[in-house]
Amino acid sequence: MEMLVASAIGILTAAGLFLVMRLRTFPVILGIGLLTYAVNVFLFASGRLTLGAAPILRDGIDTYADPLPQALVLTAIVISFGMTAVVVVIALGAYLSGDDDRVNDTLPDAQPAPRADGEAQK
Amino acid sequence: MSLFVIVALPFLGALLPGLMYGAGRKACAGVTLAVTLTALVGLLSRLPEMWRGETLYARVEWLPALGLNVELWLDPLGFFFALLILGIGALIIMYGRHYLSRDDHMGEFFTYLLLFQGAMVGIVLSDNILLLLIFWELTSLSSFLLIGYWKHLPEGRQGARMALTVTGMGGLAMIGGALILGDIAGSYRISDILQAREAIQASPLYTPALILILLGCFTKSAQFPFHFWLPHAMAAPTPVSAYLHSATMVKAGIFLMARLWPALSGTPEWFYLVTGAGLITMVLGAVIALFKHDLKALLAFSTVSHLGLITMLLGTGTAFGVLTAVFHILNHATFKAALFMSAGIVDHEAHTRDIRRLGGLRHLMPVTATIAIIAALSMAGIPLMNGFISKEMMLKEALSTELYGPYWLVPALATFGALFSAAYSFRFIGHTFLGPKRDDYPAHPHDPNPGMWLPPAFLAALVIGIGILPFAVEPFVKFVTGAVLGNVAEVPTYHLAIWHGVNVPLMMSAVAVVGGLILLALHRPFQAGWDAAPRPEAKTIFEAVIAGALSLARVLTGAFHDGAFTRYAAILALTIVAAAGHAWMTGQTAQPMAMGEWPGFAPSAGWVMLVAAAGALVMFHHNRLIALILMGIVGTMVSVGFAFFSAPDLAMTQISVEVVTIILMLLALNFLPDFTPKESTAMQRVFDGGVAVLGGLGAGLLAYHLLTGSAIAPPISGYHLENSYLGGGGTNVVNVILVDFRGFDTFGEIIVLGIAALVIYALTETLLFGPVRARLLNRTPDKPLSGDRHPLMMVVMTRVIMPLALMVGIYIFLRGHNEPGGGFIAGLVVAVAVVMQYMASGFAWASARQRYPYHGIIGSGVLVAGLTGIGAWFTGTEFLTSSFGYVKLPGLEAFEVASALFFDVGVFLAVVGAVMLSLESFSRLARRADMPDSEYPMDIDPSRDTRTEGGA
Structure with missing residues (x-):
């Protein structure tokens, strides 16, 4: 079981890293999303894996999954939504004002003309 | 009045001038004056307790664990400086009300002035060295605003920047010094630090701490080699020059040296650094001052020189030196502020400060001339003025000081400095007020209204008062001296008096005055020689240094931050992998990793779906809609996983966030292109793939190790x-x-x-x-x-x-x-x-x-x-x-x-x-x-x- 989770974390990280290194904003955002999953699962895994023991207190049961990483990951998931939304709007704004969704700065003379609009936006 | 109120009043009052500006200039200045006078009265109300020998404390805990508390104290030294700050501040406000023209925004000016005043009072009343640092930086900032008050003047802006750079860097160094000092003493309370003299001086960190603190003091008080900013700060309106650059801010460095005197002084390091810098500054400032044509520049360099004199006296480490320093701080504040204000009046009325275009003004503005001449004679060290008495004492102290070479070196240099000091004072008088009346002034000079000359006149009266009746201020000066000395030395029994008989200092003084007169007579040829001689221009050097630092920063930034996000990501990933790999190789694992058993069918199926979706995402990410769908599958499988591993809350959160995120991405995709073009080369893709696999492998191994290893500490859950x-x-x-x-x-x-x-x-x-x-x-x-x-x-x-x-x-x-x-x-x-x-x-x-x-x-x-x-x-x-x-x-x-x-x-x-x-x-x-x-x-x-x- 541990092997499954660990390898899933590894594969998510690898896929995320590969996408983050692409040249356009959309795959980069997806890559960040995959990395977010990997990090959240990793944090969650720091409480070890427990089956069938949700941390809901019941009479007569005294084995529960570790609730603390769960609470931390829960807020992390919500915050990562906020972060993704901000990144998406920035990417969208850059594309709409520059007509270009490349993540890397190009040399000044190679820039398309609409770039000036983007500058005025800032 | 509570110490908190005294410190807070100027800050709170800083809100008022801006508000009252609409009510007219009189109301605006009046309310500013009222704030300052209230604080002054509050300060004086604490004098009786203090005179009885009590030290007043006020304290509020903020972050006691870090030693960061709001701790104030009022001892005679703090009282003395606060008196100067608030007293001269009140005079400056009266003067400034008439000095500022109708075009100047008076509300802004007085707001800055009160902010500065509050910061200064804060410095002198702080009992916590960290709090002192905060106020210290505040004075740098507010003086920046004041120097650059005339925003339309490029000199004002440049001067303000230079002052901020120099004093700010010194402040930065001082933070280091203050932290070391607090660390050695085990407390950030100044009153505790002052008790820890032995521990501080025995510590191996004493020298670094001393150097760092002195850097702060020397930059603030314009000591060589940091003296160059002060003349450039003269672009400020004259009330600012009179207030900041003669009476208060530049004395902050002096204050701190006096404050920490019991803890730091008396060692050879202290002596060589402080006395050496003071002596050089005193002579250098005096010499340059003689050859300046701008009245304010002349006064600025004379201030540099006098600050050097005070620094030198503090450096000698004797009780008599401290007594003289305290007395001279008082005298310098009175005559120099009066001189600056007089120079401002001349500028205001004659529309020029160029000494070459002035002369004969005593006929046209007799009142101003009288005030300025009294103050300048005091600066020259003429008997019956207060400057004379402290200069005599300085020469006496110099006689008993031996620095580096032969015994006569310090006295000779002191006399040399005093000689030039007398010479530029005489030049100030002679070339501005004496001589024949001219007919080519840029304007028609005449005495201003009393509002403008009364403040300097008050100071001139003090100059003569102290000069004739020095014993009247003697108890107070000794009172303050006692506070500076702490329990390190006894207050000397020396009496402040005009006449101590014919002795060596008197001879030296006579040499200085006579030499000064001769030098003035020979001024023209000397000036020609000075103008012809090559000398380093501080401003050019400063600007070259700044430009150098800027281009270095540009090269560094350009090299590491070239705009290629992809490269940063790769560098970041590789760095993390390398660091983790290093930890993996050198660290000790808790236990060998064991393969787990077959997890069963359902979990394996979930794993396959997750992995397949992630893999397909990488393969087909060029089609963005498909990529988004695959992303949804990954998210869903992650939530299923959470549910499987006993985390129902997480599963519910993940699945609902997933829905919202996908909708959001769809909305964005509406505007973005549907396809990602294939741009990267095969080489690039292989490289990226390699980095990704390395990173993934690292993350997976780490996770596996974490999951199978035993915890190093029991969980707190x-x-x-x-x-x-x-x-x-x-x-x-x-x-x-x-x-x-x-x-x-x-x-x-x-x-x-x-x-x-x-x-x-x-x-x-x-x-x-x-x-x-x-x-x-x-x-x-x-x-x-x-x-x-x-x-x-x-x-x-x-x-x-x-x-x-x-x-x-x-x-x-x-x-x-x-x-x-x-x-x-x-x-x-x-x-x-x-x-x-x-x-x-x-x-x-x-x-x-x-x-x-x-x-x-x-x-x-x-x-x-x-x-x-x-x-x-x-x-x-x-x-x-x-x-x-x-x-x-x-x-x-x-x-x-x-x-x-x-x-x-x-x-x-x-x-x-x-x-x-x-x-x-x-x-x-x-x-x-x-x-x-x-x-x-x-x-x-x-x-x-x-x-x-x-x-x-």
Whole structure:
């Protein structure tokens, strides 16, 4: 079981890293999303894996999954939504004002003309 | 008056001039003066207690664990400086009211002036060295504002920048020194540090601390080699020069040296550094001053020279040196402020400060001339003026000081400095006021109104008063000296008097005065020689250094930050892998890793789906829509995994966040291209793949190690499990952690989430009101639109589902404390329910039915959560402590009400507002674009047709 989770974390990280290194904003955002999953699962895994023991207190049961990483990951998931939304709007704004969704700065003379609009936006 | 009030008054009062500016210049200056005088009276009201020998303390704890407290004290030294700051401040305000022209914004000026005054009073009354540092930096900042007050003058701006750079860098060094000092003494209280003389001087860190602190003092007090900023700061209005650059700010460095004198002085390091720098500064400043033509530049260099003199006296480390220093601080403040004010009057009336264009002014402005001549004679060290007495004492001290070489070196240099000092004072008098009346002044000089000459006249009266009756101030000077000396040395029994008989200092003094007169007579040839001689120009050197630093910064930034995001990502990933690899190789593993057993079919199937989706995502990411769908699969499998591993709350959160995220991405994809072009070369892809595999391998191995290794410490969650019900009143431990144990954390998180949503809103607004708006309007749709954009079935279904979805949301919310659920999840569910309406029925229809703006919902959520936290204060507990009880309502079973529930309401509202505001912002973009929104929820509505027909 541990092997499954660990390898899933590894594969998510690898896929995320590969996408983050692409040249356009959309795959980069997806890559960040995959990395977010990997990090959240990793944090969650720091409480070890427990089956069938949700941390809901019941009479007569005294084995529960570790609730603390769960609470931390829960807020992390919500915050990562906020972060993704901000990144998406920035990417969208850059594309709409520059007509270009490349993540890397190009040399000044190679820039398309609409770039000036983007500058005025800032 | 409490010490806190004395320090706070100028800061609070700084609000008034700006407000009163509209009421006229008189009211504006009057209120400023009233603030300063109130603080002054408050200060004086504490004099009787202090005179009895008490030291007054005032203290509020802020961060006691870090030694960072608001601690003030009033001892004679602090009192002396505060008196100078507030007393001269009052005179400057009266003077400034008449000095500033009608074009100058007086409110702004007096606001800066009061800010500066407060910072200075703060420095001298601080009993905590960290607090002192804060005030220290505040003086640098407020003096920057004051020097650059005339923003239209380039010299003003340059001078302000130079002063800020130099004093700011010194302040930075001083922070280091102060921290070391506090560390050695074991306390950041100045009164404790002063007791720790032996420990400090025995410490190996004594020399570094001393150098760092002296860097702060020397830059502030314009000591060689940092003296160059002061003359450039003369671009400030003259009241500022008179206040900051003669009486107060430049004395801050001197003050600190005096303050820390008991702890730092008396060592060879102190002696060589302080006396050496002081002596060089004194001679250098005096020599340069003689050859300056600008009255203020002359006075600036003379200030540099006199500050050097005081520094030198503090450096000798004898009690007599301190006595002389204290006395000279008083004298210098009186005559130099009067001189600056007189120079300002000359400038104001004659419209020039160039000494070559002046002369004979005593005929035209007799009052000003009298004041200036008295003050300048004091500066020259002529008997019956206060400057004479302290100069005699300085020469006496110099006689007994031996630095480096032969015994006569210091006395000779001191006499040399005094000689030039006399010479430039005589030049100030002779070339400005004496001589024949000229007829080529730029304006018609005459004495100004009394408001302008009364303040310097008062100071000139003090100059003569102290000069003739020095014994009148003797008890006070000795009182202050005693405070400087602390318990290190006794106050000398020397008496301040005009006549000590014919002795060596008197001879030296006579040499200086006679030599000064001769030098003035020979001024013309000397000046020609000076002008011809090559000498380094401080401003050019300073600018070259700044330019060098800038280009170095540019090279470094350019090398590491070239705009290629992809490269940063690769570098970051490789660095992390390398660091982790290093830890892996050198660290010790707790136990060997063992392969687990076969996990069973269902988990393996889930794993396969997750991995397949992730792999396909990488393969097919060029088609963005497919990539998004695959992303959804990954997210779903992650939530299934959470559910499988006993985390129902996480599973519910993940799945609802997934829905919202995918909708958000779809909205964005509306505008972005559908396909990602294949741009990177094969080489590049192989490299990226290599980095990705390395990173993934590292993360996977680390996770596996973490999962199979034994914990190095027992988890703290046992505490949470035990106290969740007893202390928090809930059985869902995750929710209790969120709203109770770590409620403060959650409170911060909802604020962050709200800010993120507001950022999105603001960015969208900016886009919509910029050129993007036109671009959006002119955009031709690149995707085929559906003919039936609001399908009937979907519209009807979402409306039927809406109440159900809301009910589910409320249910999840209410049970959250005891069962999986809670504010976060309920907020997401409700947001999804509302989003469905937007999707099905269109933006216009939905927003017409929306009653509360989402900003307000976010705000009220944070407010509710915050108020719940504050509610705990009324029960005498800490912020966000929850309490709960059981309520019995007729007809219902007893149920539990926890204050955490209200907190969760806040979380709920903030999440709903934040999610909806983000999504709505995106759809606002869509509305501006190529998608005209229909005013009707359904494209096809038979009833509408009949109605239209019926109407027609």
